[in-house]
Amino acid sequence: CTRIDCVSLGVVVNRNAQRFYDEGEDFWPKRYAIWGRLVAQQPGQMGYSIIDAKALGRFMPPVFPGVLAHTLEELAQKLGLDAAALMRTLNDYNAACRVGHFDHTALDDCHTEGLRPAKTHWARPIDTAPFCAYALKPGVTFTYLGLRTDETAAVRFSDAPSQNLFVAGEMMAGNVLGKGYAAGVGMSIGTALGRIAGSNAARAAIRKEPQRASA
Ligand SMILES: Cc1cc2nc3c(=O)[nH]c(=O)nc-3n(C[C@H](O)[C@H](O)[C@H](O)COP(=O)(O)OP(=O)(O)OC[C@H]3O[C@@H](n4cnc5c(N)ncnc54)[C@H](O)[C@@H]3O)c2cc1C
Known part of the structure; x- marks a missing residue:
């Protein structure tokens, strides 16, 4: 397993090629721990983080290489996703993007309009080849269970x-x-x-x- 740090730079779809959460909600230190649960709630407990060439090189590279493709249809085929469904999702997302001043170091003003779920920051169209995807599966980081203690340990x-x-x-x-x-x-x-x-x-x-x- 490895950490995937590009969620906020693209979109995340499930096995039905549908988005299910605001990928641009917040910075990764505040956000990444919620994605395991979100992915676990999807069919087959799978998600796919999809980015385009604009995002490449802008995030900490994962240990494993992603799936690379020159077209989105090719990417869908390599991921085993329904190409028509993925194109619908991405076309809807691209059309809803209102790109302002992109700044990945701030909660910027690039957002979607009229899309559910919305992407509230860092929303830019997925339109520039090559395209890249990383498969996401949940892992157990903590259970919130264990022994009861106090400030003396x-x-x-x-x-x-x-x-x-x-x-x-x-x-x-x-x-x-x-x-x-x-x-x-x-x-x-x-x-x-x-x-x-x-x-x-x-x-x-x-x-x-x-x-x-x-x-
Ligand atoms: C994927 C992931 C990413 C994380 N990222 C961060 C991060 O970026 N920053 C951060 O601060 N924290 C992070 N954490 C949390 C952090 O790694 C843990 O809180 C920390 O490692 C816990 O240390 P520990 O010594 O309490 O337990 P562990 O590191 O789990 O050590 C417990 C040890 O006990 C051993 N053990 C279990 N049962 C027995 C037994 N019966 N007999 C003998 N040995 C046994 C286990 O093999 C293990 O070696 C992350 C955790 C995960 C899983």
Whole structure:
């Protein structure tokens, strides 16, 4: 698996060649964690991020190469999508694009008009060959489940802190995160709570075996 960073630069369609969400809603650190769920809700849990030559080189390249084609019909065929349905979706999208000043570093004014779902930023027609697509499948990044804890990193059983069991990282991230996720938060939780849990676990061990600890 690899991360696909070009969602906001093009359109994303499902196996029926239909768009299903605003690809330009927000910047990727705020946005990318919601796409797994969106793709999981599509037929066959598949999506296809489609871009044209204008987007190539403007995003962090994924580990795996995309599917490249010189026409959109050829792209549809290579992806196994209904070409007529994909052309309808892309023609509708292209016609709805109101291109202002494209700026991928800001929530720019390039948007669609009269299209559902709308693309609210970075909307530019998909019209310049070569065209490229990446298949999307959801992966599990976090479940929001795990152990209950508090600011001491002690595991809480029946709402009482354990004297000798501490938790950090993904196992307790659900205590901090409830919905959504911003990039870097996973590592921050692991680093901060890891230090607290490690320190408190060492103190608990010293409390339990003071003689051996001092020796
Ligand atoms: C695709 C993806 C992208 C991410 N991107 C980011 C990002 O950009 N920024 C960010 O901050 N965070 C990101 N995260 C989240 C971050 O990677 C995790 O929060 C972090 O790695 C969790 O660290 P951890 O040590 O708690 O758990 P893990 O890294 O999951 O470590 C748990 C370890 O325990 C081992 N284990 C499990 N069961 C047992 C057992 N019974 N006995 C022995 N060992 C066992 C596992 O093999 C594993 O090595 C991402 C996560 C994913 C999946």
